[in-house]
Amino acid sequence: MWKEEDNKLKKTFEFDDFITAFGFMSKVAIVAEKMNHHPNWSNVYNSVSFELNTHDAGDKVTDKDRKLAEEIDKLA
Numbered sequence: 001m002w003k004e005e006d007n008k009l010k011k012t013f014e015f016d017d018f019i020t021a022f023g024f025m026s027k028v029a030i031v032a033e034k035m036n037h038h039p040n041w042s043n044v045y046n047s048v049s050f051e052l053n054t055h056d057a058g059d060k061v062t063d064k065d066r067k068l069a070e071e072i073d074k075l076a
C-alpha cells in the first residue's frame with residue numbers, strides 16, 4: 001500500500017534476493033524513462049524503497065507520481 005506522507009508517495013517492496021530486486025529496478029527504470037518521470041528510490045539487498053514526488057512541481061505529489069506508482073505495482 002502506498003502511503004502519502006511529507007509530500008511523498010512511499011512504499012517498500014521486498015524480494016527473495018538482490019538479483020530479483022535489481023531485476024525489478026531495471027523494469028522500473030525502463031518504464032520511468034518512457035514516462036519521463038523518475039523515482040527517488042533506494043535499494044538494500046532484497047528491498048527497494050520509493051519516495052515519489054515531482055521536482056518540477058516543487059517536490060509535491062502529482063498525478064505523474066500516482067501514475068508511476070500504479071505502473072510500479074504492476075511490475076512487482
Ligand SMILES: C[C@H](O)[C@H](O)[C@H]1CNC2=NC(N)=NC(=O)C2=N1
Pocket residue numbers: 036037038039040053054055056057
Ligand atoms: C526535464 C525533465 O523532463 C524533467 O526534469 C523531469 C524528469 N523526471 C522527473 N521526475 C520526477 N520525479 N520529477 C520531475 O519533476 C521530473 N522531471
